Amino acid sequence: MMTPPSLTIGIEEEYQIIDPETRELKSFITQFMESKEGAVEVQKGELKAGVKPELHASMVELGTPVCHSVAELRTALFAQRAAIFELAAQRGLQIAAASTHPFSHWLGQEISPYERYTKTVEDHQVIAQRMLIFGMHVHVGVEDRDFAIDCMNTVRYTLPHILALTTSSPFWSGRHTGLKSYRSIVFEDLPRTGLPETFSSWAAFDRFVQRLVNTGCIADGSKIWWDVRPHYAFPTLEFRVPDICTRAEDAVAVAALLQAIVAWMWNLRKHNMTFRTYRRDLVAENKWRALRDGLDGKMIDFGKEAEVATRQLVRELLLLVDEQIDELGSRDEVEVIYRILEEGTSADRQVRVYQQHGGDANREQALRAVVDHLVRETAEGI
């Protein structure tokens, strides 16, 4: 008998460090790292709590501790954002949570002066330099490794739905891309990204990773960057598909939904059932639609073989996991998703602000207004 998953929950976020004058990204991570407040200890076996550098020096990563309820997660995430705002404010800087900066160009960006990152750039060249993108990773505690793989296979189906709820990267290098999550496009230029393949067991997955290590493709499992993966160190399933939510509240809601989905998959399994596993290339069609149209589009219900409005499909998903939401006591937090469905995601609001400020005809001003809007919204409620 498999051990039921603990369903603990945690979030890692990658934030933009913003210069309030120019509204450009500001390379500042080394200063953060060297500050007393930035250096927080890493607790063994838990998500890292403390400022971490990322590839670009204008990026800062923070993770909540392992939380045992969504309410706890909410408190931790809001505290984390408050802490990073404080750290930035002390140096006259601001923080924004969005998966791309509206106009800062990747060419001008400093790479974090740590070997891990200079190596990444050496290995991936221009591809790595372009990775000026900011993600949000949700961890859900799944201790049984075979169930983690089983769940990874089936949960792929819901990843486009999750992405549609979180899009926050409609702009890239000063252009309106026409897509809702341009980050997803940029990120998939790296190898080992996007939707994973299916694996028949943990042993099969482990063997896959070992092969990549043995043949010098990767040093270890941390270099597998799929939209969902069993974490290489923590006993979690890690969801990397979302854009980072500008509102902390939205991030908590999405994390709560992911937790409920995993609980639901477990429940199905317990009853000798499973969500169907669809071909990767079919799920990829929905992912493409999600990153392009966000909530405004249609996705495919592959059971019905029909296109359905994405909003409706997300509502259906919420109903499917309704029981789990009650069991997990995350009703209040998940309710926020209905607001997202009504008001749209960060991407939708960014485009709205951009248009209100003159859009393409007044590009420079309009994009600055988007940055201001992002900084404001990132701080909402903290």
Place this chain on the structure above:
Amino acid sequence: MPHSPSLRLGIEEEYQIIDPETRNLRYIITRTARNEQPVLRGHDGDTPLSPDLTRRMTELASPTISNLAELKEALIEQRRAVCALAQQRDMLMAAAGTHPFASWKEPDMPLHGRYEGVMEEMRTVARRLLIFGTHIHVAIEDPAAAIDVMNVVRYMLPHLLTLSTSSPFWAGRDTGLKSYRAILHENLPRSGIPEFFASPSEYRHYVDLLIKTHCIRGENDIWWDVRPHHEYPSLEFRLFDMMPVVEDVIGVVAVVQAVTAWLIDLRAKNISFRLYPRGLIEENKWRAERYGLDGMLIDFGKERQLPARALVRELLRLAAPYIDRLGTRREVDHLYTVIERGTSADRQRRVFLQHGGKSNTEQALRAVVDSVVAETMICR
């Protein structure tokens, strides 16, 4: 017992027409997505090609030629005709996967023909696709054999890509890669290495489902590195960068044909090259894009990385009996020169560095254009 495939060949190329003053890209010769007519495409629209060139390009695209020498002759004739067209307009012609410095953001850049119907649908992703590929058709009349070969041949695609790389520069920068075109192309949905299909009917079901749910308008909107062609009874290999030198192209065509013959023959003997997960093959594809022939590829049977050059030579050895049977030894032998001396990507980078590289980017990239043009227009 199904008939053995005819292995007839077809080839499609996309050409850059270059302004001799600025060395920038002015026109593209490509096919429209709508009716697959070859056209001369500028930023302000399409000009039909002469009936002669249209006929040549259409004929050469369909897999009807069994003799490689004949194919080569037809390809040279086609390139000559394109050359003449360019010269009539006081322009130059180039064959490479990307233009070294043309930027898709410039307002007077032509939009790529192949994806025009999906511009609206693809947005920024499609606009960026200022890329040029070679498509090689090998006729396999039995659909079950075609799907089988498609599954198996995925393993060899990275090896084959290393022979054609010609897109190290993009928008005025050295990307550090050998085939940046491959990266750009994979931004499209339904691109890259295909998934496994158990049978033609599974493939058919996949296509029908995508059409029914309005993911695609037709089978032609599937842009994998290798695909069953929607019209011809052929497998179409779409992963190659455009190559400036005709002998390189013909060598690659010959290998693709011989590898296909080999896999078909294995099938008849109840043997298959092993099927590896797509995720593993993609590691090799990435290495091919990044390092080309200079890198290491993985031999997944041995679970070891080996120099790409050694593995490509090994592939040529494996295909050798079929090369002999098809009588294409001379054409394939040229590839040993490519393996030794490198591809267009290597030559382009060499020219770039000889002309000062990053410290003299503008001049150096113009020199790169000149070198590609010179290699391409030799057929004139």
